[in-house]
Amino acid sequence: MKNIFEKIKKEYTRIHPRPSFGALELLKYIGPGLLVTVGFIDPGNWASNFAAGSQFGYTLLWVVTLSTVMLIILQHNVAHLGIVTGLCLSEAANKYLPKTGSRVVLWSAIGASVSTSLAEILGGAIALDMLFDVPVQVGAVLVTIFVFAMMFSNSYKKIERYIIAFVSLIGLSFIYELFLVDIEWGEAARSWVTPSVPEGSMLIIMSVLGAVVMPHNLFLHSEVIQSRQWNKQDEAVMEKQLKYEFFDTFFSMLVGWAINSAMILLAASTFFREGVVVEDLQQAHSLLEPLLGNNAVVIFAVALLLAGVSSSMTSGIAAGSIFAGMYDEPYNIKDIHSRTGVIISLGVALLIIFMIGNPFKGLIISQAILSMQLPVTVFLQVRLTSSAKVMGKYANSLFTRILLYGIASVVTFLNILLLVSFFTDVKF
Numbered sequence: 001m002k003n004i005f006e007k008i009k010k011e012y013t014r015i016h017p018r019p020s021f022g023a024l025e026l027l028k029y030i031g032p033g034l035l036v037t038v039g040f041i042d043p044g045n046w047a048s049n050f051a052a053g054s055q056f057g058y059t060l061l062w063v064v065t066l067s068t069v070m071l072i073i074l075q076h077n078v079a080h081l082g083i084v085t086g087l088c089l090s091e092a093a094n095k096y097l098p099k100t101g102s103r104v105v106l107w108s109a110i111g112a113s114v115s116t117s118l119a120e121i122l123g124g125a126i127a128l129d130m131l132f133d134v135p136v137q138v139g140a141v142l143v144t145i146f147v148f149a150m151m152f153s154n155s156y157k158k159i160e161r162y163i164i165a166f167v168s169l170i171g172l173s174f175i176y177e178l179f180l181v182d183i184e185w186g187e188a189a190r191s192w193v194t195p196s197v198p199e200g201s202m203l204i205i206m207s208v209l210g211a212v213v214m215p216h217n218l219f220l221h222s223e224v225i226q227s228r229q230w231n232k233q234d235e236a237v238m239e240k241q242l243k244y245e246f247f248d249t250f251f252s253m254l255v256g257w258a259i260n261s262a263m264i265l266l267a268a269s270t271f272f273r274e275g276v277v278v279e280d281l282q283q284a285h286s287l288l289e290p291l292l293g294n295n296a297v298v299i300f301a302v303a304l305l306l307a308g309v310s311s312s313m314t315s316g317i318a319a320g321s322i323f324a325g326m327y328d329e330p331y332n333i334k335d336i337h338s339r340t341g342v343i344i345s346l347g348v349a350l351l352i353i354f355m356i357g358n359p360f361k362g363l364i365i366s367q368a369i370l371s372m373q374l375p376v377t378v379f380l381q382v383r384l385t386s387s388a389k390v391m392g393k394y395a396n397s398l399f400t401r402i403l404l405y406g407i408a409s410v411v412t413f414l415n416i417l418l419l420v421s422f423f424t425d426v427k428f
Contacts, residue, residue, distance in 0.1 A: 032224040032245075033252025034164050035314050036075055039116075039217040040067075041170060041259045042311035043123020043304060044366070047281055048207040049260055053267025054278040056198050058184070061191040061264055063205050067212035068257040070407050076249045077396070077404060078218045078381050082226030083241055084394045089222040089377075090325025092384050105380055106322055108373050110344060112215040113319035115369035117349035120315055121147075122359050122366075123281070124308025130285045130301035140353045144346055147312045151333060151342060159313060160224075166310035171255065173303035174262035180292050181269035188265060206418040208260075213411050214370060215377040216318035221249075223321040223331050242394075312346065319345030371415040378408040 052060040082088055087095065090109070093102045125139030134142070151159060197205065225245060270291045271278050278284045281304065289297045321331040323341025331338050353359075382404045386396040396404060 032079070032221060033075070033248040033250075034167050034255065035160060035224055035317075036217045036221045036249075037167055037252045037256040037259075038163055038307070038310045038314045039214050039220070040071065040212045040256050041167070041307055042116075042120055042211075043126070043281065043308055044119045045208075045211050045260060046123070046263060046304065046307065048204065048211055049263035050267045050271070050278045050281070050284050052201075052204045052208055053264035054271035054276060054284075055204065056201055057268040057272040058188045058191040058264070059196050059198055060201060060205060060208065061188060061261060062193060062195050063208045064257055064260045064264065065192050066195075067209045068253050068260075070209075070411065071212050071256075072250060072253045073403065073407060074213060074218065074378065074381070075221050075253065076246055077385050077400075078222045079225045079245050079249060080242060080394060081381070081385050081391070082222035082224075083238070083245060084391050086226050087222075088226055088321050088325055088330065089219045089381060089384070090322045091328060091330070092222075092325075092390060093380060094325050094328060096384060096387070096390055097380075103326070105376055106326055108376055109215055109219060109322050110319055110341065112370055112373035112377070113219075113315055113322065113341075113345045114348045114352070115366040115373075116214060116216050117312055117315040117319070117345045118352055119366040120308050120312040121346070121349055122308075122353060124305055124312065125353075126281055126359060127301050127305035127308055130282065131298070131305070136359050137354055140350055143308060143312065144350045147309060147316065147346060148342075150309075151313060151316055152339075159317070163310045163313060166306045167255065167259075170303045170306050171259050171262075173299045174259055174266065176299060177266055177292065177296050178262055180296055181266060183265055183269050192261070203418075206414045209411070209414050212260075213374065213378070215373050216315055216322075218377050218381055219322050219325075220314055220318040223317070226330070316342040316345050371418050374415050375408070375412040378411060382408055 049064075052063070078089060081092060085092060090106055093105055097105065121140050121143050122136070124143035125134075125136045128134040128139035128142060129136055150162065267278060267284070270276075271284075271287065274291065276287055278287070285297060285300060288300055317331060320333065320338035320341035323344065324331050324335060324337040327337050329335060329337055333339060333342070382396070382401070384390050385404075386401050388395045
């Protein structure tokens with residue numbers, strides 16, 4: 001009789017899996033958030049952070065803190081959508097929005113993913129130029145081929161592990177470089193929590209804030225988190241999953257906060273101290289050598305290459321998820337719709353790089369496109385997660401709706417100002 005009960009219990013557990021949620025089990029939930037972290041330590045953020053540190057020293061560290069707090073709230077919210085509904089943001093939009101409206105929104109998101117991939121591939125190409133004197137366009141082709149090979153020849157889980165490894169190496173690279181400089185930690189600590197807007201800093205502030213919350217990351221997080229579903233019918237499991245998701249999101253965004261802060265600290269302790277303003281990544285690379293030595297320069301370039309490659313992969317996954325969602329399908333690289341989304345994002349981005357010729361101009365154009373699309377994605381997310389039809393009893397409370405719409409409005413306003421500054425060259 002005992003053996004019969006054990007067999008029944010074993011079969012029930014197989015059909016209705018329950019996570020153990022112990023200390024070691026918690027580590028299994030680390031991953032989805034780190035994929036999102038890659039998106040806000042991409043080459044575009046590098047340029048903004050080095051500009052902030054070289055021009056204003058430690059003063060703008062508070063911007064990294066504020067943007068990270070906003071990002072935690074938004075990413076936590078979109079992750080809930082994936083956990084509760086079992087749908088990614090794209091699938092939910094396709095299911096709950098009118099067909100025409102959902103197509104407009106999702107194709108604009110595909111455009112944002114192309115724009116993101118353009119910046120990421122360019123960053124990797126610039127790193128290859130730093131390391132091996134490879135022309136940027138040739139480097140862009142090499143980065144794209146490598147990313148395609150990684151995505152099409154490995155399972156989803158393997159890609160996630162690679163990206164987590166890349167994030168770890170990027171973080172270790174900056175830890176190494178921070179040991180080479182003399183940082184005024186007291187001033188840095190105050191700057192992390194004390195808002196200050198020096199004269200002429202508004203454009204940099206908007207660049208740092210606007211580059212943190214990215215449209216493709218909202219689609220990406222909801223896709224990755226829902227792919228780890230346990231038993232949605234068990235409310236206790238659901239509650240624990242929601243709780244541990246927040247740990248993953250908080251921990252991952254904290255890693256991103258640390259890496260972005262390290263960039264500003266490095267720039268402030270080297271360039272600002274020497275009175276040098278950094279305007280592009282090649283310049284930062286060349287100026288680091290006399291200040292920190294050749295090892296630091298090589299590590300800087302390698303970290304940039306890892307950031308470009310890993311963020312290109314996450315951008316491709318997001319595009320695959322968005323395109324597959326139009327057909328009510330989850331992301332699966334073996335599926336034709338997911339593959340089409342990936343090819344569109346990376347392939348079109350590569351073609352644009354050959355058309356524009358000027359890498360710096362390409363980065364500006366990509367950020368402008370992201371600024372135009374971001375409000376669409378953010379308000380789409382808040383609308384879906386606030387709907388009882390979509391989320392049931394897990395729909396946003398009144399306080400959460402007010403908080404989310406407030407953040408969405410602030411992010412949208414800052415991105416509009418950033419967009420206007422691109423086209424009018426306004427000096428703030």
